[in-house]
Amino acid sequence: MTFSAPLEKRFARMLQSYPQKRSALVPMLMYAQDEVGSLTDEVIAEIADRLGVTVLQVNEVIGYYSMMHKKPLGQYHVQVYTNISCMLRGGFKVWDHARKTLGIGHKQVDADGRFSLEEVECIGSCCWAPAMQVNYDYHHNVTPESFDRVINELKKGGGQ
């Protein structure tokens, strides 16, 4: 299989960057996942082949990292952070609100594949807590009200 031209360019550069090809495995999986939507069997076989490792070795790695997934997430993957600094400033309120508003629970995808939800640990926004990420986009000092604003924007097709 081939990926988009910019991604192929990135991969070509990656293969030059490391003294041992296998080092490119984790970032390659991440970027491929972002483009394809999930780590399909086809993606896994392709990357294993390019890096000269076995499919089993790739699967072993995928099983370890929490950002890697074999099933597609929603178009907007909403991640609510509830670790200590977030918790102290209302992270669980945002989390409860998110579940109610989106009608889905932890690691679930909604019926039309638009939103998925996950309770996550800490993204280094502790001083601007509680924090939330939609895909790679950061939101600080989240309240139930600002949560609604972000989600409504996305529903209207705005945002990223």
Place this chain on the structure above:
Amino acid sequence: MIYGLRDLMPGSEHEVKVISRRFDLPNSASIDTYLANEGYQAFLKARKMTQDEIIEEVKKSGLRGRGGAGFSTGMKWSFVPKNIQKPRYIVCNADESEPGTCKDRLLMQFDPHEIIEGMMIAGLAIDAHKGFIYIRGEYRFLIEIVEKAIDEAYARGWLGKNIQGTGFDFDCVAHSGAGAYECGEESALLESLEGKRGIPRIRPPFPAVAGLYQSPTILNNVETFATVPAIILKGGDWYHALGTPKNGGTKLTNISGHVKRPGCYELPLGISLRKAIYEVAGGMEGDKKIKAIIPGGSSTPMLVPDQLDTPMDFDSMAKQGTFLGSGGLVVMNEDTCMVEVALRVMRFYSHESCGWCIPCREGTTWLKKMLTRFHAGGGEERDINLINELAQAMLGRTFCPLGDAAAMPMISAVKHFRADFEAHLNGNKCPYEGRQ
């Protein structure tokens, strides 16, 4: 969205800006701004020094690792053997995932060249020509900023072959992680950088001798590398004098939790907790009382208000039985349920335990289950001691320090806040519910 400096660093008169001194300049991340403001001058200066002179200057500065353990950076560099005929590597730890810590991201966002220059100087010190910046996967926007800085440096001849005609070659690569706290642990990070699961390695040998691809490797935190150019330019003595004896310099400090002005501040080492909380961060929200303080990220044992006069440096924190850690101060007010805090912290460590060694994998899971039941009112008197005993049994018995990181805050929670645990007994619901 990408937040600006005003949102992230509210500012304080107590700040001493060394590594953040360029953050305020327009386009601070660009190579033009960097070059116009002392950028890459330390590299040129270091190029004229011997390897031993560079290491000596870093030792003199009293710089201690900013990633958590506080080990002397100059010492660490001096452990790289001169006689091993293998390529050497420089690895920058930008995995930043210790709850309470959000400082390295500012360096990457506002002054990425400072990090690259620090890595190049480390390269000069040990004759390494290749550097990797391992950035946690969630920080995609920062990976893009750092990649752009690297591209600019290549385009302008500050990376690559024969840098500025000095005869020194150095390559630098930004590398994405994929969501794993354990990959911040140095040996697990190296495994991950080799394309494997982030399982820690047994030490010795330490990375200085057998690190990336079993080659001599210097691995430091982002902030540690970012500090090096200023030390080379202005001298180790100058830097040391900004802090306290044996605890040189300044530290990016994160203050979060129930304070009025949470944020990131560059503070001289040795400032007291009281000053940091009440003057720098503006005091407690709603003027409530302080109940507990996490001094250096969620893995460090908690302190209580009696200890507010402790200076924030490595040695003074150690005297109080805790650590300066990564500089992530989390302040909790009197309405905080410490059983809930312990539970949330343990849920994190149990999720992040890599599962390799049994005391960590089983210990964190067992403690999480027990604390979940306890917080819901299903606790028994004997559980309180059991929590402490279990945590004590993990200490020092795990393959990597993640087990200690999980155990230490539990021990301090039971020691300082037994009353909170007792209040949950006899099927009582959490007495703090609804108080925040």
